[in-house]
Amino acid sequence: MKKYLILLFAAAGFIFGGCEYFENSDTRSISQLEVNLSGLPAIPDTMTFVGWFDNDDGDPVKAFTLDADANGNLVYSTTSEPLQHLQNAQIFNVTIERKAVLNDSDFVPSGRLILSGRFKLGNASLAFAETVNNFSAYSDSAVFNLSTPTDGPNTNELSGVWFVDSLNLPAGPIAGLYLPALLSGWIYEGWVEVGGVFLSTGRFISASSPDNFSGYSGSGAKYNYPGEDFLNNPPAGVTFPLDLSNAKVYVSIELDNGEDSGQAPSYKIFEATIPSGAQSGVTYPLQLSSPNLPGGVVKITVDLLE
Known part of the structure; x- marks a missing residue:
């Protein structure tokens, strides 16, 4: 019998919330991975955006490499993401990288982190948003x-x-x-x-x-x-x-x-x-502005086999 688990990671500001990897030894494959980001900054043509599965103790695994459009939007989807990446992942990051190094054997994320979030366990449809920089808390003293x-x-x-x-x-x-x-x-x-x-x-x-x-x-x-x-x-x-x-x-x-x-x-x-x-x-x-900060949604649909 198949059941479908949808993990939805929502972004507000610089961070989108995530989902702790689930524990199910019978899980076999990911049905679909969808990424929708907006408000990304303009960057030189020599650079691009890279998504990563990451965790606290291991090495990051590249999820996608893609340019944003002229409006700062990025849309990515796949139906063949290995489940191992999700099982090991505790964090999802988006960085800006130089295109010239993407195929290097020692390619790892740079310090140019744009979006990052921690996975959190959920079932059915889970939405979790976290804003790292809540500037409203600092506006009274600006x-x-x-x-x-x-x-x-x-x-x-x-x-x-x-x-x-x-x-x-x-x-x-x-x-x-x-x-x-x-x-x-x-x-x-x-x-x-x-x-x-x-x-x-x-x-x-x-x-x-x-x-x-x-x-x-x-x-x-x-x-x-x-x-x-x-x-x-x-x-x-x-x-x-x-x-x-x-x-x-x-x-x-x-x-x-x-x-x-x-x-x-x-x-x-x-x-x-x-x-x-x-x-x-x-x-x-100074008064608090309402900037259109980078954000996004990552949606992972997983097949659970019993």
Whole structure:
């Protein structure tokens, strides 16, 4: 007698929930494996997305290699996935890999992890979703200030954005962002938008340390937190210094490609509009955005033989 077990893994944000492998020695084959992912980032033509069955103690097994479409969607299905992969799997990952190494004998997942989830036992139809980075828990403490520390005090103060709080404390400012650690392969980035042009304040892993970019700042000492003064080397169409009144401020999540800054935000998690008549030394709040983060569904239909 055949029974059909459908294991459904649903994704929200960066993680889709999974299913602990079931224990049934009479199980023989997988009827169908279906993968539907959306919101994937644009990547170079030399790279692609790879799905993996994984576990805590063994080696990962490649499930698929496929490019996403122009809208960031990826659809994959097969009717011949070996059951051994599911029996041993505790985790399902999606990574970004270089196409040049896909056929190497020692090919293993890189650190560019996009989606990951743990399998959880279920029968019939099981849906489990887990969001690793619940940024709503951090939105109440997300703030920024306008200041330009790298050109001295009281000079062009409305031409810099720093993610700090309490700018006027005798001991100096404190962190204006408290953020969770991101999955491997991702990094935070700050932005201002002026006249439709995005200006990066730099990429950072920790909101309690400086970011990786100082391309627009002056020669003076900067705050020990993420931010940027917009004083030098303006891009085309922008004139420095700025008056950032009415400009927009963002914090985003970006694919970490080793660059110190990007061209435009990918996944905005916090945002704010600087008011008209803005002032330096005033702490302005950031609001939670609603980014279309990567996500997806993996559906595995299994034949159980008794």
